[in-house]
Amino acid sequence: MIKRKRIVEPLRPDTLFDPCIKCTICVTACPVAQVTADFPGPKQAGPDAQRFRGRGEPVEGSWITLCTGCHRCQTVCPADVPIAEINLFAKQRYARKHGYGLATQLMTHAHLLSPWGARFRPIAMLMLRWKLARWFAEKLFGIDRRAPMPPFAKQRFSTFLKKHKSPAGKRKVAYFYGCFTDSNEPAAGHAILRVLEAAGVEVHIPPQQCCGAALVGAGHFDHARKQNEFNIASLKQALDEGCEAIVVGSPSCALALSHESGEPLGIDGQGVYEKVVDLFTYLRRLRDEGELNLRFKETPVDAAFHEACHLTALGFGANAPGLLNEIPGVRVRVLDAGCCGLAGTYGMKAKTGDLARAIGANVAARVAEWKPQVVLSECEGCRMQITHLTGVPTKHPAQVLAEALADSPPSK
């Protein structure tokens, strides 16, 4: 009798290519595969290629850097193959050997740079608008000169929060606002805060660092791990102090704090991952329990809603359109035109900026066809890109909700 030694080791996503039944649905869902011949598509780039890679073996094909990390492949996979994670590991291995490139290094560390942008706002804003400066930035750093760049905030959200005290409520949540809200677009943060407090929820602000979504997306795991070890410990403490959920403003932050911290970063979640939700999923839960008592005034808004890829990937669905459509006067239609293409730093790099714009063409076409007053999306990247491609203003859906609250001042 032959005795076999049983090999027991934890299955990591980069070894989970076997359930792939080669059905190719991921290829039909991949935004990159639609627009370039240089990317072989998620099936070949993911499970097919992984079959030929040994553990820890470097990854050679530079096409792997063309994956935007949108997770759409994984979302449509009937066999639960973690295609996006397989690609993230491959990106990491590629980058270890070939480097990340200056543009990626700069932009995945935007959380370190943006506070300076906010501090020297007038100069920084001038540089962003100054075409010559953008040209130099493209030549020197590889940052696409036409790509949308966020403005810097007059007052950082964290500065405001230092003086803000949330009134005590029956329910209490921890709010993770993320660096973009902090340095670039505090308006979304103010709206989320206002909505939660109007719903009688006490908002606790735990100490937080960047969620590292951009770092993870570029295969830069080590820095992301450090940041999220801090975040997970801080959020764990918030849960221990009686917060019932961790409300995250941006879907990409939420994905990094729940799914990606676990895999690929390998951090022990200590019960945090299960509690991470986006704002509207939290509100929907309150509503379904009959505990959402918000009073609205008639607010005429004709909006289109863009579901960010990472919102889909969270597995909660898009809960904003349903809730917003219950406000008198508000009409929200779901775009469902695919990915906007920005994918964080992807659309800002000179190398991939054109691809990002090509990916976003379907979204742009549908916005042009519908002509909404405003496009709503929880993801700040999508908002920047959609305004960039269409010229239509964009907002976080919480902003519409906040403006429609009965005691809100009339919006400008």
Place this chain on the structure above:
Amino acid sequence: MRRRVLIIGGGIAGLTASLEAAQAGAEVTILQAGQGAHHLFSGCIDVLAYPDPDGPPAENPLVEIVKLTGSRPEHPYAKVGAAMVREALTSFIARLDAQGLVYHGSGETLRRVATALGTIRLTGLVPDTMHGDPAQIDVVCNVGFFRNFAEGMIAAELGRRTGRAIASLSYGFEQGRRDAVGIAGQLCAPDRCTALGEFLKELAPGKTVAVPNVLDAERATEIKRHVEEIFGGTLLEMPGLPPGLAGVRMIRALRRTALDAGVRIIAAARAVGARTADGQVRGVWVKAGANERLEIADSYVLAAGHLVTGGLVSDRYRLREPIFNLPVRGWDGGRFFAEKFLTTQGHPALGAGVEVDELLRPLGDGGPLYENLFACGDILAGFDPYRERSGGGVALATGTVAGRWAAGVSA
């Protein structure tokens, strides 16, 4: 409060059920792990082509469905009736039409579509890009040097079947991917699309030209019209190997209809179990990443598909329904390895599924297991969609019925 309906599965059956339930006033949520199996199929809606494995093809599928009601009461069509099938097909055509996607057919005659094997496929409803008589095809033209398309073989085989001399052409690009999605992307560039038209104008002016299923999932009609205007003929897509972009087009249009009707679609979320009590389903356990939660509704629709999409799972000996642990009937197990894999008799395991009553409630030994659970689509027992060519029609008709009962209105 509105009645809450939770639908498991976002394929043709699930989306149809969601639309019917939403139309009846319910608050509808779809849970999906994956996104149906439409990309594996032709994009046509099969209604019923081969009612009897040894008999001739159906002349009038709807008439055959009426006959089934008497002869095979276990068939899903027998449970919902021919009138419902007709109604479901009509609504499907109208819904897609509103999204700019045209389908031809009514279920009363079989439609013929030439395939990428050179065979003639008998089906029910046909998308506009495949709508045309296969006997009129003059030329088979590969586009994009598509790997899954042997134009010479197709032309010879199709010619043999239609009794005509059919020419074959091959058109492609110097660089680029040679899979359906890659070629579709390249054809979206106006200069490429025009170049294809010019090529056909030179070599096949005014002819009926069959091409692989590589017209873009969003802009197929636009591209077809543009090419046809240049060469003055007719372009016909041929269904072939996956991914089938015609199926992708169809499901996207249905999805948009559902979203417009206010249906909430939760993707990347797998239903893994259920809470039941007193003959009622009280909630469905959902897993999405680290998050596990109970989704609660007033009624539930199981539209999770068959083996391919995980609605049923298998081990070596049997099939299992993984969410509600419903009994799977119609296959005694143990004979996964049929002597012939592809036969006109069908594979025994593919006819197996969940047995239901007239209201499409899954049955146990003593009647319906749960008052508020309805099943539809491929997961149903009593029919083999591949052998009969009936999958699309069953999905539409049973989806309609399940959606209505779930919303609390009589079907």
